[in-house]
Amino acid sequence: MKILQEIISTLRGDAPVREVRVGPFWTAVWSRYCGLASTAFEHEHSTEPPVLEAGSLTDKSALELCEYALSGTLLERSIGLAAINSLLEVNPACLRQVNAADLLLEHGRGKRVCMVGHFPFISRLQEGVKHLWVLERRPRRGDLPADEAERVIPEADVVAVTGTALINGTMDNLLSLCRKDALVMVLGPTTPLSPVWFHYGVSLVSGTIVTEPATVLKLVSEGIVFSQFHGRGVRLVALAGAAVPGYERGCDV
DSSP states (O other): OHHHHHHHHHOOSOOBOOEEEEOSSEEEEESSSEEEEEOOOOOOTTSOOSSTTTTOGGGSBHHHHHGGGGOSSHHHHHHHHHHHHHHOOOOGGGEEEOOHHHHHHHHHBTSEEEEESOOTTHHHHHTTBSEEEEEESSOOTTOEEGGGHHHHGGGOSEEEEETTHHHHTOHHHHHHTSOTTSEEEEESTTSOOOGGGGGGTOOEEEEEEESOHHHHHHHHHTTOOGGGTTTSSEEEEEEEOTTSTTOSOOOOO
16 A cells, blocks of 8 residues: 555645545545545445445545545545545646547557456457456456466556556555566556656556536436546546656656
8 A cells, every 4th residue: 555655645735525425336525626436345234334434524624535545445445545536636737638548559559468457448459459468356258367467467568557456455566566667557537646656667647537526426426337427527638757658748756
């Protein structure tokens, strides 16, 4: 959780929490801005509640909710990541408006690519890269189980890791498996758009800016999956380090 702790330490100021929405697929926190994170949930009725202080989260400040990202329960971690994304100040000059699939095709063409997480654009990616491995905790047809990471990731020229690895606690280990010369990307709406990533060997960060909080909160509550957003209230963007080809400026800090 070293990355998360550093990201939290860089957050400037605090803000009251206006809304917390936990939908079946996405969790949203609206404080200074509106932040999203994947909803991760495992619960047995014989154990403690997955969110101990449910019902009083809007009584807390956004920074207090950010600490949930370090919680022992998955659902509190989802809330914590959404809170982090709701507080982050992102320099617009550092952003490129582009989706993750286009970025991976741009940088992975003709190379060996490892995806950690099964994304909807996998079939499109297969057409442009030399070889594609997909690691997944719940493998689908053609995927490899997540425990193949130690074997596969060091073989890849380009590694793309889902931001939900922050929630399940595997991110630090996954990044440690990447070769020093590999281009490493972290992607998905859970991913904080923070230059802290560049301290850990990540070159590209692909995430989401919420432009219409009220719209997004409504959609989250109604069980939307990300492909249904279609630009409604969100913008897909990327943050790049100074060493990434094709970027006029980097935002290493």
